Amino acid sequence: MKDEQCVRFLQWALPQLRMRWDGFRKVRRQVRKRLTRRLRELGLADTEAYRDYLHRHAEEWHYLDTLCRITISRFYRDKGVYAALSEQVLPTLARAAQQRRDKALRVWSAGCGSGEEPYTTAILWHLELRARYPDLRIEIVATDADPAMLARAREANYAFASVKDLPPGLRDQAFEQAHGACRLKPAYRCDITFLVRDIRNEQAEGPFDLVLCRNLVFTYFDDALQSELLGRIVATMRGSAALVLGIHEELPADTRGLYPWFGKLRIYRLHESASHPDMMRS
Ligand SMILES: C[S@@+](CC[C@H](N)C(=O)[O-])C[C@H]1O[C@@H](n2cnc3c(N)ncnc32)[C@H](O)[C@@H]1O
Secondary structure (H helix, E strand, C coil): CCHHHHHHHHHHHHHHHCECHHHHHHHHHHHHHHHHHHHHHHCCCCHHHHHHHHHHCCCHHHHHHHHCCCCCCCCCCCHHHHHHHHHHHHHHHHHHHHHCCCCEEEEEEECCCCCHHHHHHHHHHHHHHHHHCCCCEEEEEEEECCHHHHHHHHHCEECHHHHCCCCHHHHHHHEEEECCEEEECHHHCCCEEEEECCCCCCCCCCCEEEEEECCCHHHHECHHHHHHHHHHHHCCEEEEEEEEECCCCCCCCCCCCEEEEEHHHCEEEECHHHCCHHHHCC
16 A cells, blocks of 8 residues: 555544544554554455445444554653662652552553563562562552553563663563563563553543553544543542653643653653642633
């Protein structure tokens, strides 16, 4: 399939899925490959024929939706973000949890891919923070719409390319070599619950002290859906919890109740009085 054909098709189809073309501009290769395969499976000549097919088979829209999931991720993605999490954000949230006499710091990784993001958080907690907060454990809920991604997450075997950004000291302690792959040791896997959840329909069960929602809602979904989901995400947060977006993402223009904590890193914090979805809309 020619790139321009793919672009024209996506510009037509994505708004109907409540997604936005801008988010796919740089990563459309992954979708183009899948579309090419789908057209071949259906015996269709081109995207015009696929449009016709979509008109005649409403259920195909669900399948197309799954073809539009971008799955790129890696451990310690955007190192400044994880440095801030380790040095400032998690310690501040841990102290607040201790003051409340909570036993667990609760984290939600929304759109967790094959585990890179929640596992990075667990590695930081165990290797850099846990000793300072002996009475506090970490509980991470990691959700994704794609069961295949979660199956890979549970296996926790990665190519070196996925873990290469981790500081070597952390990488060497957290992984063992197994059959040419990097296998995450059990100690860094046990605090995470992986769940299949389409964030458009169902959020993880809060309350959370930290929500990582990176490179999903605020990249691929349209403006109205972003605002709607932000309200539902905030409703899962407690106290002065933190929300982390992808480094190139922006909060919707009508956002209220969150303020930048580390603005350039897209780390926001909840005003204590704002943990209700209505507070998010102007
Ligand atoms: C680009 S990856 C981001 C992974 C990780 N958060 C990061 O920033 O590295 C996006 C993930 O969101 C998942 N995803 C796509 N649509 C989703 C939806 N509607 N609900 C939940 N997860 C979704 C994809 O399967 C994929 O694993």
